[in-house]
Amino acid sequence: MPRCKLQSMVRHVVVWWAVALLAPGVAWSQEPATREEADRQRREEQAKEVKPFEPTGLKKAMDFVENRAIFLLDREGFHPKLGSLTTGSGFAYGLGFRDRDLFSNKGALEIWAAGSIKRYWATEARLTFPRLANNHLHLEAWGSHRDYPQENFFGLGPDSNRDDRSDYAIKTNHFGGRAGVRPFARYLLVGGGMEYLQPTLGAGQNDSFPDVPEVFPPSEVPGVNSRSDFVRSDAFLEVDYREPLYARKGGWYRVDFSHYDDRTTDQFTFNRLDADVRQFFGFLAGRRVIATRLFVSTSDTEAGQTMPFFFMPTLGGNDTLRGFREYRFRAPHAILAQVEYRWEIWSAFDGALFYDAGKVANERGDLNFKDLEKDYGIGFRFNTDNGVVFRVDAAFGSSDGKHLYIVVGGVF
Amino acid sequence: MGSTCTSWLAAFSRALFAGGRRLGPLARRGTLVGIAASLAVATAISSRSASPRFYPDDPLWTDNDRLEDVKAVPIDDTNGYDFVVNTFSEPGERRDVRALNVNTVDEVPDSSWFTNRIGRNSMSVADIVKGPDRVERVSLTGWKVSGGKTTGVQPGFRMTDPQGQIYQIEVDPPSNPELASGAEIIGTAFYHAMGYNVVDVYLAEVDRDALVIAEGATIRDPLNGRRRSMKKFDLDNVFNRAARLPNGHYRVLASRFATGTPLGNFRYYGRRPDDPNDLVAHEHRRELRGARVFGAWLNHDDSRGINSLDMLETTNRRTWIKHYMFDFGSILGSGTIFSQRHRSGNEYIFEQKPGWLTMATLGLYVRPWATIDYPDVPRSVGRLEYERFDAVKWKPEYPNPAFENMRPDDAFWAARIVSKFSDEAIRGIVAKAAYSDRAATDFVTKAIIERRNKVVAAWINQVCPVDSATLSADGTLSFTNAAVDAKAATAPERYELAWFRFDNATDQRTPVGGAMTVSSGSARAPEGLLAGDFVGVSVTARHPQQPGWATPSTFFFRRASGNWTLVGVERGK
Numbered sequence: 001m002p003r004c005k006l007q008s009m010v011r012h013v014v015v016w017w018a019v020a021l022l023a024p025g026v027a028w029s030q031e032p033a034t035r036e037e038a039d040r041q042r043r044e045e046q047a048k049e050v051k052p053f054e055p056t057g058l059k060k061a062m063d064f065v066e067n068r069a070i071f072l073l074d075r076e077g078f079h080p081k082l083g084s085l086t087t088g089s090g091f092a093y094g095l096g097f098r099d100r101d102l103f104s105n106k107g108a109l110e111i112w113a114a115g116s117i118k119r120y121w122a123t124e125a126r127l128t129f130p131r132l133a134n135n136h137l138h139l140e141a142w143g144s145h146r147d148y149p150q151e152n153f154f155g156l157g158p159d160s161n162r163d164d165r166s167d168y169a170i171k172t173n174h175f176g177g178r179a180g181v182r183p184f185a186r187y188l189l190v191g192g193g194m195e196y197l198q199p200t201l202g203a204g205q206n207d208s209f210p211d212v213p214e215v216f217p218p219s220e221v222p223g224v225n226s227r228s229d230f231v232r233s234d235a236f237l238e239v240d241y242r243e244p245l246y247a248r249k250g251g252w253y254r255v256d257f258s259h260y261d262d263r264t265t266d267q268f269t270f271n272r273l274d275a276d277v278r279q280f281f282g283f284l285a286g287r288r289v290i291a292t293r294l295f296v297s298t299s300d301t302e303a304g305q306t307m308p309f310f311f312m313p314t315l316g317g318n319d320t321l322r323g324f325r326e327y328r329f330r331a332p333h334a335i336l337a338q339v340e341y342r343w344e345i346w347s348a349f350d351g352a353l354f355y356d357a358g359k360v361a362n363e364r365g366d367l368n369f370k371d372l373e374k375d376y377g378i379g380f381r382f383n384t385d386n387g388v389v390f391r392v393d394a395a396f397g398s399s400d401g402k403h404l405y406i407v408v409g410g411v412f
Numbered sequence: 413m414g415s416t417c418t419s420w421l422a423a424f425s426r427a428l429f430a431g432g433r434r435l436g437p438l439a440r441r442g443t444l445v446g447i448a449a450s451l452a453v454a455t456a457i458s459s460r461s462a463s464p465r466f467y468p469d470d471p472l473w474t475d476n477d478r479l480e481d482v483k484a485v486p487i488d489d490t491n492g493y494d495f496v497v498n499t500f501s502e503p504g505e506r507r508d509v510r511a512l513n514v515n516t517v518d519e520v521p522d523s524s525w526f527t528n529r530i531g532r533n534s535m536s537v538a539d540i541v542k543g544p545d546r547v548e549r550v551s552l553t554g555w556k557v558s559g560g561k562t563t564g565v566q567p568g569f570r571m572t573d574p575q576g577q578i579y580q581i582e583v584d585p586p587s588n589p590e591l592a593s594g595a596e597i598i599g600t601a602f603y604h605a606m607g608y609n610v611v612d613v614y615l616a617e618v619d620r621d622a623l624v625i626a627e628g629a630t631i632r633d634p635l636n637g638r639r640r641s642m643k644k645f646d647l648d649n650v651f652n653r654a655a656r657l658p659n660g661h662y663r664v665l666a667s668r669f670a671t672g673t674p675l676g677n678f679r680y681y682g683r684r685p686d687d688p689n690d691l692v693a694h695e696h697r698r699e700l701r702g703a704r705v706f707g708a709w710l711n712h713d714d715s716r717g718i719n720s721l722d723m724l725e726t727t728n729r730r731t732w733i734k735h736y737m738f739d740f741g742s743i744l745g746s747g748t749i750f751s752q753r754h755r756s757g758n759e760y761i762f763e764q765k766p767g768w769l770t771m772a773t774l775g776l777y778v779r780p781w782a783t784i785d786y787p788d789v790p791r792s793v794g795r796l797e798y799e800r801f802d803a804v805k806w807k808p809e810y811p812n813p814a815f816e817n818m819r820p821d822d823a824f825w826a827a828r829i830v831s832k833f834s835d836e837a838i839r840g841i842v843a844k845a846a847y848s849d850r851a852a853t854d855f856v857t858k859a860i861i862e863r864r865n866k867v868v869a870a871w872i873n874q875v876c877p878v879d880s881a882t883l884s885a886d887g888t889l890s891f892t893n894a895a896v897d898a899k900a901a902t903a904p905e906r907y908e909l910a911w912f913r914f915d916n917a918t919d920q921r922t923p924v925g926g927a928m929t930v931s932s933g934s935a936r937a938p939e940g941l942l943a944g945d946f947v948g949v950s951v952t953a954r955h956p957q958q959p960g961w962a963t964p965s966t967f968f969f970r971r972a973s974g975n976w977t978l979v980g981v982e983r984g985k
Binding site: 032042 | 463467468469470472475476477479480484485487489490491492493496497516633635637638643644645646648649652684685686687688689690691754755761762763767770771774775778779781782783784
């Protein structure tokens with residue numbers, strides 16, 4: 001910078017300073033005489049700096065998430081369908097359409113189609129009337145198509161071999177309806193329904209494993225080479241007094257009796273009874289919960305009839321025996337006991353230690369607590385009062401090795 | 413104006429130095445020496461010309477924050493944004509500084525935020541109970557349903573009275589009849605008497621079958637957020653989630669819409685950039701800092717930005733923003749649609765240390781609040797207790813910048829207000845909630861009284877609670893002890909006084925006389941003190957159970973017409 005220019009600047013600064021200080025008349029005239037005047041001057045200065053409110057990027061993002069994105073999942077009309085289609089399907093995504101104010105808000109229609117990362121597909125239309133007769137009557141009807149291309153099969157019975165893993169594909173059409181009545185208490189629901197089922201088996205699509213008939217003779221896998229339509233009629237009783245739905249206390253019990261009528265070959269008619277009892281014991285303000293579950297499934301057939309393998313209860317996977325692969329055990333009868341110790345880490349985030357034990361049985365007489373398959377593990381869950389949104393469970397201690405599950409949804 | 417001044421100075425500078433160049437070196441040196449001498453003198457003058465500590469109109473009791481015209485847009489923060497910002501960052505300024513909006517006697521002047529009521533003036537029990545209500549009661553006869561409710565978790569809708577005034581109608585959850593409406597009635601009356609702006613709320617009874625939906629009534633569809641015509645089933649959706657009275661009607665809360673244009677919420681930090689009247693960062697406002705004490709007392713764990721309301725009002729053709737506290741449906745034992753959670757008031761929603769501890773120990777570490785044995789009370793009370801309540805450790809749902817900045821002097825200010833609520837006033841406010849079960853009324857009253865005692869004892873004693881100081885013309889100092897008056901402490905062993913003469917221009921204190929000890933609230937000023945225009949005295953007290961009393965409170969008096977007027981108060985550092 002040229003010297004003369006620098007000198008000029010210094011001079012100006014000095015003179016500014018001197019004048020500001022030596023001109024008391026100027027300075028005193030701006031000095032407020034009262035507090036009120038001082039405040040008024042501050043406001044006048046502030047008024048010069050007023051600018052419109054500018055939301056930050058975070059605020060814009062949060063506004064979008066809370067005002068729009070959350071609506072996307074639960075919105076009326078078209079919406080994304082996210083989650084899982086069945087145990088072992090992998091994460092699924094698709095598109096749905098819903099209308100929940102049909103018939104003056106009495107009915108709801110939901111139609112969706114989704115595919116999973118393991119090429120499972122499903123589509124469903126469901127019409128529901130949940131609050132008829134002053135909340136005493138629940139009606140629903142549905143039609144769906146499910147295409148599960150790589151379902152595990154390890155053989156029937158408790159002694160099935162892990163190395164015998166094979167797979168099969170099953171496509172099923174469902175058409176049905178159900179009615180439920182809450183006769184006197186909100187927590188009691190009794191009802192029944194009918195469903196028409198059209199299952200079709202095919203070769204498994206997982207090239208890493210052989211198809212079922214390549215490993216097991218058809219005589220050991222009832223229904224594997226047949227094609228039947230079924231009418232399923234069922235009656236159920238459900239008691240639900242959990243508080244809240246992701247329970248800190250209370251219980252959920254359900255007994256379901258189903259009769260499957262083979263309408264095509266008259267070979268596979270059977271009855272199946274499922275009983276599921278879940279009890280929750282909360283302590284320390286409900287921030288610790290012991291959650292227990294006992295599930296029993298049994299079936300019977302008339303003379304000359306058999307139960308198809310794909311309708312048999314199964315154990316193994318993220319919601320039953322977590323130390324075993326999906327559908328690791330399968331037989332006409334099954335028993336499962338689960339216990340979880342859940343502890344709240346933060347609001348909406350729980351830890352869980354779990355223990356699963358269960359077995360399948362070829363004979364009802366073997367339904368007992370002897371020779372159970374077992375596992376244990378630890379998990380973490382993001383939850384709301386209405387249920388688990390997302391969980392990670394790591395299972396150990398089984399004869400099947402360690403298993404890690406990352407699942408949308410809860411266990412029980 | 414500014415540019416004119418700048419031009420004048422620039423011209424003067426050029427002229428001065430142009431003249432200098434025409435002088436010889438000696439003369440120039442002489443000029444510079446002269447300037448330097450002048451600067452030295454000017455510096456001395458300048459120190460005398462700095463703002464005085466006390467202006468002639470101090471203390472101001474009205475902050476005229478409606479002077480500048482406001483053109484503002486709504487700031488509508490969402491639940492998630494408010495939570496994230498306050499939990500995972502530190503918005504605003506965290507600084508141990510005296511509240512910036514107090515007047516010179518350490519009080520909050522009336523403003524668009526706050527109006528001194530019970531803290532400065534005596535209020536009758538009837539006035540306290542009445543709160544902001546314009547009428548004694550409202551009857552919904554002739555009113556029409558005019559729209560859906562747009563915010564909050566409590567089910568409800570809007571109604572318009574025959575005069576066109578809009579009210580928000582809210583119902584109580586079936587699991588806890590009278591819960592949220594009772595809390596709202598109680599909270600509104602308390603916060604109004606404290607001094608905050610609140611909307612008036614009324615209890616009323618609704619016959620569901622008699623409701624008429626007005627033509628043109630709309631609702632934002634709860635399922636997709638789109639606005640549409642309101643239907644009968646929208647009311648069904650509300651009343652399906654409502655507690656029903658034995659006569660088939662519903663008890664509802666009717667909240668009168670505030671006057672003006674809604675501008676969203678205020679924040680407990682920063683200033684509104686579009687409001688020239690908003691001079692003080694909110695985290696440094698006394699009434700927002702002190703709201704922590706009130707929140708603890710009434711378990712207002714929802715004390716957060718999104719439960720506030722800014723309204724643009726017009727007075728004398730000038731627009732200004734009025735700041736409201738609202739939504740008290742989640743105070744005391746109410747969680748609005750369920751009983752308050754056990755965590756409420758005891759821990760933030762997300763707090764690192766206890767969370768990591770709980771995770772690492774697989775739950776063997778137990779948070780203290782999880783062991784609180786809440787009393788068995790009517791469902792209308794929710795979850796409330798007072799025995800394990802710790803006023804100092806109380807917390808809202810997530811960090812609040814103003815609460816974080818609360819200092820002992822802020823707490824003293826608030827605790828003194830709390831202490832003004834008599835048992836009778838509390839009883840009257842709770843009775844206004846009209847609980848159908850007498851046991852509920854009794855328990856809530858008892859809980860508020862017990863919590864009041866704890867709050868006052870915890871927060872009024874953190875500074876020397878000497879108050880209401882006066883200095884008579886003859887030099888007799890009189891004062892009270894707010895803690896003793898509130899029965900939050902016994903009298904001290906002694907008070908220690910340090911007198912000084914005060915120079916208002918330089919802010920200098922000159923001690924006069926030695927330390928003085930008195931045993932009561934009266935003392936004589938030392939000889940020779942009263943000669944000046946300003947005098948002061950620092951007071952501490954010795955009490956074995958109250959170490960906070962050793963933190964001085966200092967009082968400044970100004971001579972006016974032969975009498976001494978209290979012009980300044982400092983509490984603490």
